[in-house]
Amino acid sequence: MVTITTVETLQEAAANGGQGTAFLGGGTLLMRGVNYGDQDVSHIVRLRQPQCLAGVSLEGERVRLGACATMATILRSTDVAFLHAVARAVGGPAIRNMATVGGNVYAPHPYGDLAVALLALDAKLRMSDGSEMELERLLATRDTETRLIESVSAVRPSGDDFRFLKVTRVKPRGASVLSIAAWLPRRAGRISGARIAFGAMAPTPVRAPTVEAALEGASLDQNGIDRALQSVANDLNPPDDSLASGWYRMEVAPVHLKRLLLGQGTR
Ligand SMILES: Cc1cc2nc3c(=O)[nH]c(=O)nc-3n(C[C@H](O)[C@H](O)[C@H](O)COP(=O)(O)OP(=O)(O)OC[C@H]3O[C@@H](n4cnc5c(N)ncnc54)[C@H](O)[C@@H]3O)c2cc1C
Structure with missing residues (x-):
């Protein structure tokens, strides 16, 4: 049986982690797995208002994407026009409506197209405990990571860079x-x-x-x-x-x- 806990903050979500627990992003991979009988997941933690972590904001020469921003969010934002071709390459329209930035970083091979782009754009993650972490490091250690991703900051490239x-x-x-x-x-x-x-x-x-x-x-x-x-x-x-x-x-x-x-x- 799978139980579901709904929490208000990402910090609460991280505190609810443990063996068999998964955080729900858009659910395109997680819920597909659960519906197909994935026995590794017995507890799902979800945010009551994931949209509070779904913003796109400019920070000088960088841009910050909330972990719950979806591919559709990216496609709607002119601030991240350089990522439009990447977001458009993820699944079909129904997937893009739900698929989040945080989930893409955790997507297994051969998925993770947005993560590839963010890796090239020197992405740094803000984690649920407030610390910063290079995306490259998280990708190397993600199987043992217990913190959750709050947001991702990436370079805003100029021209055709x-x-x-x-x-x-x-x-x-x-x-x-x-x-x-x-x-x-x-x-x-x-x-x-x-x-x-x-x-x-x-x-x-x-x-x-x-x-x-x-x-x-x-x-x-x-x-x-x-x-x-x-x-x-x-x-x-x-x-x-x-x-x-x-x-x-x-x-x-x-x-x-x-x-x-x-x-x-x-x-
Ligand atoms: C039909 C289909 C086509 C697809 N096509 C593509 C494609 O072309 N390219 C591609 O890259 N992907 C593709 N995917 C995979 C997937 O849809 C995307 O990678 C998507 O971005 C995953 O995000 P999600 O929010 O749905 O993740 P979820 O399913 O919600 O979660 C996936 C994993 O990420 C973890 N997670 C989610 N958010 C966070 C967070 N903030 N912090 C820490 N962990 C987190 C979850 O706990 C879970 O383990 C496809 C999937 C399907 C079903």
Whole structure:
């Protein structure tokens, strides 16, 4: 049997955690699992008013998204127009209406398209105890994390500095064969401090540090990105699943990275 506790604050929700307890975001994964008989969940904690954590606000050169903001919320906000293509790539309209930012950070492989974009955009999380945490660190330790995500702060990229690409099969269409997000700040025409993140190329969204290092000081043209394309294999260890084998993912990753970096495949 599954019991449900409704609380007023995220702090209360976190205090109600424990073995078998899950926090309810939009429920697109959690409730699907429960309805299919997931035995790992015996207790669900939900906020009475999740909309109080669903805001989008500008903070200087960054933007803050509440953990309960949905993909539809993102699509309605002109402040995060750079994330519209990402939010639009998550599921269909019914999923986007419910799917939250916090849930996307916890979505298992091959999901987590928004988390890939946020990882490239230097995302920092505010947790339920008020502390700050890098998204990259949470992704590495999320299975043992007991705090909840309150909000996510990410860079607001300028111009075409941010790019996102998602590769899916024609049938079934939807979940990622792979996704790539790139934040490419430039100084005097040269890349400086790039962040490159891949989805569905490891158990969680990951950064590609060797690719990032190879892009430092490079120009965004075929010659400039060559070394980065050759480095892709160093950073990734994609799993096999019903959508694609790890071998296939690894073969096509440099092709799609090239398209993204040269502006040939952004969506
Ligand atoms: C048909 C279908 C298609 C989909 N397509 C895509 C897709 O294309 N791309 C994609 O990325 N995903 C996809 N998903 C997966 C999912 O819908 C999204 O990843 C979504 O963002 C998950 O958010 P949610 O609010 O529904 O999470 P929930 O189902 O509510 O929760 C998922 C997990 O996250 C945890 N969680 C939720 N909020 C928080 C928080 N604030 N702090 C800590 N933990 C939290 C929950 O406890 C739970 O363990 C799809 C799902 C379905 C069913």
